[in-house]
Amino acid sequence: MTLTAVKTKTSCGNFFEDFHVGQVIRHGTPKTINEGDTALYTALYGSRFAVQSGTAFAEEIGYPYYPLDDLLVFHVVFGKTVGDISLNAVANLGYSDCRFLMPVYAGDTLSATSEVIGLKENSNGKTGVVYVRSTGYRHKEPGNPEKVLEYTRWVMVKKRDENAPAPETTLPELPEGVSEDTLGQAVPELSIENxxxxxxxxxxxxxxxxxxxxxxxxxxxxxxxxxxxxxxxxxxxxxxxxxxxxxxxxxxxxxxxxxxxxxxxxxxxxxxxxxxxxxxxxxxxxxxxxxxxxxxxxxxxxxxxxxxxxxxxxxxxxxxxxxxxxxxxxxxxxxxxxxxxxxxxxxxxxxxxxxxxxxx
Amino acid sequence: MTLTAVKTKTSCGNFFEDFHVGQVIRHGTPKTINEGDTALYTALYGSRFAVQSGTAFAEEIGYPYYPLDDLLVFHVVFGKTVGDISLNAVANLGYSDCRFLMPVYAGDTLSATSEVIGLKENSNGKTGVVYVRSTGYRHKEPGNPEKVLEYTRWVMVKKRDENAPAPETTLPELPEGVSEDTLGQAVPELSIENxxxxxxxxxxxxxxxxxxxxxxxxxxxxxxxxxxxxxxxxxxxxxxxxxxxxxxxxxxxxxxxxxxxxxxxxxxxxxxxxxxxxxxxxxxxxxxxxxxxxxxxxxxxxxxxxxxxxxxxxxxxxxxxxxxxxxxxxxxxxxxxxxxxxxxxxxxxxxxxxxxxxxx
Amino acid sequence: MTLTAVKTKTSCGNFFEDFHVGQVIRHGTPKTINEGDTALYTALYGSRFAVQSGTAFAEEIGYPYYPLDDLLVFHVVFGKTVGDISLNAVANLGYSDCRFLMPVYAGDTLSATSEVIGLKENSNGKTGVVYVRSTGYRHKEPGNPEKVLEYTRWVMVKKRDENAPAPETTLPELPEGVSEDTLGQAVPELSIENxxxxxxxxxxxxxxxxxxxxxxxxxxxxxxxxxxxxxxxxxxxxxxxxxxxxxxxxxxxxxxxxxxxxxxxxxxxxxxxxxxxxxxxxxxxxxxxxxxxxxxxxxxxxxxxxxxxxxxxxxxxxxxxxxxxxxxxxxxxxxxxxxxxxxxxxxxxxxxxxxxxxxx
CATH class of the missing domain: 3.10.129.10 (Hotdog Thioesterase)
Known part of the structure; x- marks a missing residue:
């Protein structure tokens, strides 16, 4: 065992030259969001939207159960991507076109993948911008993951080696906003009179x-x-x-x-x-x-x-x-x-x- | 849109002249108390009463499941009343005749109402005392709320406008203590030998x-x-x-x-x-x-x-x-x-x- | 009621002379570990082991549900012993031969007992070392507790009365390590190909x-x-x-x-x-x-x-x-x-x- 070998078990995250356009990364640690997560979310932010606060209100209007706060879903999906995408980020530059596609409930397990959709090395040769499209899935039945969330994010990531050659620049087309076709897609038909x-x-x-x-x-x-x-x-x-x-x-x-x-x-x-x-x-x-x-x-x-x-x-x-x-x-x-x-x-x-x- | 309109969406709570005797306020955000709330309650206070700590002890003596800590129920019901009753309170003057009427379990949804039972403007013309009887309900079946808790509370609340006329003074009769008739009402018959x-x-x-x-x-x-x-x-x-x-x-x-x-x-x-x-x-x-x-x-x-x-x-x-x-x-x-x-x-x-x- | 009587309801824990070899202490407050405990555990430490993070991964490899983190089980069992064993401890000297015997899941209730297996008064006459073998049980069916954890621990405990006679010294045999026979005992046969x-x-x-x-x-x-x-x-x-x-x-x-x-x-x-x-x-x-x-x-x-x-x-x-x-x-x-x-x-x-x- 050499000193190099000593260090290889520890992940230090990906650097700019580790990414290539088209690469799909399956992120670690699917997480079941349970009722403890929802209680903690309330304790952390004091959120009071009635639909996400309890069964009585949610069921009255047609949800089968009270859904999770959308941002809790976002944070868990985002959290999974950090170790692979942004551990060596200098800056989070932005995100866009984030869509919530399906209600998520306590007991659902979430996982995440990211596809690299753009790369651009900076002129200083020390960093580059990585564009990813990340997707969150819920797993209710084995073998049938369902998309619950997707978003585009771009971050400035360090190069491991400043002498590594620059990749071809690829800039993804970023929509100006979320397509209006999917607005409300995650909301079941409601008995809004209730x-x-x-x-x-x-x-x-x-x-x-x-x-x-x-x-x-x-x-x-x-x-x-x-x-x-x-x-x-x-x-x-x-x-x-x-x-x-x-x-x-x-x-x-x-x-x-x-x-x-x-x-x-x-x-x-x-x-x-x-x-x-x-x-x-x-x-x-x-x-x-x-x-x-x-x-x-x-x-x-x-x-x-x-x-x-x-x-x-x-x-x-x-x-x-x-x-x-x-x-x-x-x-x-x-x-x-x-x-x-x-x-x-x-x-x-x-x-x-x-x-x-x-x-x- | 005028500057006034700009501000109207935000609730700044009720002031003394917004209350009248007999008024019933249905408070917002029914909340399902789940197992996360009970775990957090333990983490916050370190409570160790055996009945509320676990199924094995509670079921042995005759509970169908381990009930929630009574004060957790109280805090959630009380919390709902704050936005309507005491957001503009100068002081919480007291509470009395608080009764716990029914065991509450993880999964139950709680809501709250308050009835204004007394009003008395202070001689300074700037504040007044509001007396409310607040009730907490649990919702197990749609359309059938059950009383789990009630209590009287009085708070000193600011007037919005010092020139608003004083209401007729109404002082509720406050019992010296909880009626002894309801003691233990929330406890099912127990197999106390266990x-x-x-x-x-x-x-x-x-x-x-x-x-x-x-x-x-x-x-x-x-x-x-x-x-x-x-x-x-x-x-x-x-x-x-x-x-x-x-x-x-x-x-x-x-x-x-x-x-x-x-x-x-x-x-x-x-x-x-x-x-x-x-x-x-x-x-x-x-x-x-x-x-x-x-x-x-x-x-x-x-x-x-x-x-x-x-x-x-x-x-x-x-x-x-x-x-x-x-x-x-x-x-x-x-x-x-x-x-x-x-x-x-x-x-x-x-x-x-x-x-x-x-x-x- | 005398002033002495005033104080007796409060437990101040056991002192060195309260222990004798062979004594078995059943500790208070069985606790149901629920999904709130698991969420809090994640929030407190950020643990990411996939088997304990969610159902999807755990069930894929053959667990019926995602098991609790082993150390959460340890802490809850250990916590129960503190009030009886180490409230008057000067120092935790060590622990050994700790075995995890069975997977534990959210919803299981844990209790604990300790047997005193060794005693040795220190030469200063003010303290002594107490050795206990503590056992954690889970209670799924009434009357059938199952061992989930056991460990030996020794602590230096104060004497209440320095003049109390020293007990006969008994030193337990402490194995150098966990028996290799029980390694992996708490893990069901896994579909490791998954x-x-x-x-x-x-x-x-x-x-x-x-x-x-x-x-x-x-x-x-x-x-x-x-x-x-x-x-x-x-x-x-x-x-x-x-x-x-x-x-x-x-x-x-x-x-x-x-x-x-x-x-x-x-x-x-x-x-x-x-x-x-x-x-x-x-x-x-x-x-x-x-x-x-x-x-x-x-x-x-x-x-x-x-x-x-x-x-x-x-x-x-x-x-x-x-x-x-x-x-x-x-x-x-x-x-x-x-x-x-x-x-x-x-x-x-x-x-x-x-x-x-x-x-x-």
Whole structure:
């Protein structure tokens, strides 16, 4: 056994030159999401959307059981991809065309695969951009995985060896947003007349919102180290920067960085106050983590209605396109966003463009 | 869309003039309490009462399954009322006549309503006292909610507009304590001969306690920010003061305040050491949060036996009325309570008067 | 009621003179381990072994359901013993011959007993060593407890009264390691051809490891107060030093001490990176907590393959004996262990000698 052999059992993740276009990676550790995950999700974010909170409300409107929060599904699928795709990432550049395709319930097992759909080495020769299309599956019957989620993501990844030759540049076509064909696809036909607007916690439905309307979600939530670490481990996300104070104290920020998905979940939970009936995320057009969040910071959020669409063939629900902006240590009564030069204002940490559905 | 319209989607809670006597409020977000909630409850407080810890002990004595901790039920029901009743509260003044009416199990969905039973504007014209009777229901069959819990609570709530006219003063009759008729109502007939005093963790039964007896529960538990935040979000309690460091750092206390129910649960869990067989809270006569608790503080507790009652028709269990006193950063060997002038001693944070049942 | 009577309801644990050889203690509070416990376990340690992560992988290879993490079972059984055995312990001296005998699943109820198998008073007359053989049982059918775990542990316990006479010294025979007869006993016959080395997260099987091979697990995990408190309460472990800042700030260390089992679980979870298919702990030969861990410290780990054994009659799995070393605030690329004088190097906190099984 040589010293080299000593180290080979440990995975240090893939580097830029390990990827090639067309490569399909089956990620490790299928995870059964159980009722403990849902309880922890509530404890971590305080989410109150009625459909995901309990059987009584969900069954009354036609779900067989109360479905999981969409973002819990996203985080678990995303978590599986980290060890293969972004362990050596310098930066998460963006994601797009994320679609939720099927309701997921406690007891379902999720797995994930990613296909490399684009590569572009940076001119510095030290890093490159990897584009992947990741897919989450649920496994109810052996041998019959069903797609529950798919999204495109691009990350800047280090090269292992700066002298390795650059691959041919391939840039995928990225749609501007989620296809409107799939809006609401994960929602069964609902007995929307049974939707109880007292129990749901909000009186507002599709027709009550106007394009251009801005909503300050008012409340703030402070994040502790233990909380984001519990969350990110629950998702089996292995990105080192979230967990290791000993190494991160010498990093650029001098401390642990909070998983960006934690911010999305916090902002989404805060958005209940103003969007209480917007119960399901049907797709994410684009998302950007504008600035990092650290333990001790307080997250606020506001939303803007960007668009509204009826869904063909459905009289129960319709879709709204929303911008969800999260800030840190900055209240949102003035809807902080970008300055006149188009740059994000100080304190803005998340800019998410996504579709929800809401009762008609 | 006017600037006013911009803000209307966000609920800022009810103010004093929004309440009227006889008003019934159906609160939002029915929640299914699942096995994740029970595991988190154990992780948060370390409770060890055998009946609530597992199927084997509970089924041996006649429960169909292990019931939920009574206080978990209380917190979830209470949590639902916060957004409508106490979001603009200046102070929680008290609660009384709280009755646990039925066992609740993992899988049950809980909802809550409140009836306004009293109103009294304060002489300063800025605030008023709102009295509500809140009821928790479980939903096992559609259309057939069953009462599991009820209690009276009164809070001092801000007026939105100091010039709004004062309502007629209505003061509800508050019973001095829980009616003794309902003691033990939530406990099925037990095969008490199967109660195993080794496995329950305590050898003491009804006859071993004397009225006037005081018990120091000895152990102390330090509370962290992440812990009380996880707990309070799990209960979907939206009181702002528990979660927002950014705003609370400028408050009277300069920091986040811990939910009073968290203190009750900690003290109850500590009381296992000395009251290990007092497995069920059947009612709360009165409770007072004497002083606030903050993260970093350590909670201790002691109990006094105030009364003992046999329950008519039952030879399995009997009732004890207890005073549960919690302190912070103060051990309880000397049973700290009130000084000669009747004022609570420094360090006392909770004074709870409640009924438990225990094997005969 | 006298002042003495006042204090007797509270258990202060057993002292050295309360133990006698042959004594069998049935510990309190049988606990049903549910899906909430498994979710919390994942959130606390980020464990990723595929067999314990979900039904799909586990059922594919022949388990009826996904089994609990072995260390979760250990912690719950161990937790039950603390109140009777080690509440007055000065030091945990060691444990040995720990065997995992049967798979345990969510929904199983665990209880524990301990038999005193040795006693030796120390020459100072103030303390003595108590040796116990503890056994964990699961209760699926009433009246038919099944052994799931057993281990020997010895602790130094205070005397209540220094003048109490010393018991006759009895030293148990401690095996050097777990009997090799029971290796893999808790693993059903597996359809190992269905083991998917992509989904398991590691390509390495029995034949890929060599005796003497050392593996740096690379990643580090920082521990927060809230995390280890949640864990230790989840296990219903009542050792005071883990929870009480108010008393521990005056202790030798000046702060709360983290439960040693928390370190083992962290190190085991980190060891996934390099030992991803070593899915089951079949026995622990010996374990030593070399130095304490405190909140804020970062845990790293490395492993050495000490031995390899085929298991008679099994072609699906084989056994590896591993040394698992954990450190704090010290990376493990140089495999820190003992210096030339045989003393542990600074930063080493755990030295665990145990057996795993892995696909052949």
């Amino acid at each position: 939707w109880d607007f007292d129990l749901s916690g909000s009186p507002f439905r599709f027709d009550d919102y106007e394009v251009g309307e801005k909503i300050d979600h008012v409340d703030g939530m402070t994040v502790e180290e233990a909380e984001h670490q519990l969350a990110t481990r629950l998702y089996q996300n292995t990105a080192k920067v979230h967990f290791n104070h000993h190494s991160e104290k010498n990093s650029r920020f001098g401390k642990r960085l909070i998983y960006g998905g934690h911010v999305i979940s916090l902002a989404r939970a805060l958005s209940f106050n103003g969007l209480g009936n917007a119960f399901h995320i049907t797709g994410i057009n684009a998302g950007r983590h504008v600035a990092p969040l650290f333990a001790g910071d307080t997250v606020y959020a506001w939303s803007e209605v960007l668009d509204k669409k009826r869904i063909e063939g459905r009289s129960d629900i319709a879709a709204m396109r929303l911008r969800l902006v999260a800030t840190k240590d900055l209240t949102c009564g003035d809807f902080p966003y970008k300055n006149e030069e188009g740059k994000y204002e100080d304190g803005v940490i998340l800019d998410l463009d996504y579709w929800v559905v809401i009762p008609v | 109660w195993d005093f080794d496995l329950s963790g305590s050898p003491f039964r009804f006859d071993d306690y004397e009225v006037g007896e005081k018990i120091d529960h000895v152990d102390g538990m330090t509370v962290e920010e992440a812990e009380h935040q996880l707990a309070t979000r799990l209960y979907q309690n939206t009181a702002k003061v528990h979660f927002n460091h950014h705003s609370e750092k400028n408050s009277r206390f300069g920091k986040r305040l811990i939910y009073g129910g968290h203190v009750i649960s900690l003290a109850r869990a500590l009381s296992f050491n000395g009251l290990g067989n007092a497995f069920h809270i059947t009612g709360i006569n009165a409770g007072r949060h004497v002083a606030p608790l903050f993260a970093g503080d350590t909670v201790y507790a002691w109990s006094e036996v105030l009364d003992k009652k046999r329950i008519e028709g039952r030879s399995d269990i009997a009732a004890m009325r207890l005073r549960l006193v919690a302190t912070k950063d103060l051990t309880c060997g000397d049973f700290p309570y009130k000084n000669e002038e009747g004022k609570y001693e420094d360090g006392v944070i909770l004074d709870l008067d409640y009924w438990v049942v225990i094997p005969v | 083991w998917d080395f992509d989904l398991s997260g590691s390509p390495f099987r029995f034949d890929d490891y060599e005796v003497g091979e050392k593996i740096d697990h690379v990643d580090g995990m920082t521990v927060e107060e809230a995390e280890h408190q949640l864990a230790t309460r989840l296990y219903q472990n009542t050792a005071k030093v883990h929870f009480n800042h108010h008393s521990e700030k005056n202790s030798r260390f000046g702060k709360r001490l983290i439960y040693g089992g928390h370190v083992i679980s962290l190190a085991r979870a980190l060891s996934f990176n390099g030992l991803g298919n070593a899915f089951h702990i079949t026995g622990i030969n010996a374990g030593r907590h070399v130095a304490p861990l405190f909140a804020g410290d970062t845990v790293y780990a490395w492993s050495e393959v000490l031995d390899k054994k085929r298991i008679e009659g099994r072609s699906d799995i084989a056994a590896m004996r591993l040394r698992l070393v954990a450190t704090k605030d010290l990376t493990c690329g140089d495999f820190p262990y003992k210096n030339e004088e045989g003393k542990y190097e600074d930063g080493v906190i755990l030295d665990l000698d145990y057996w795993v099984v892995i696909p052949v």
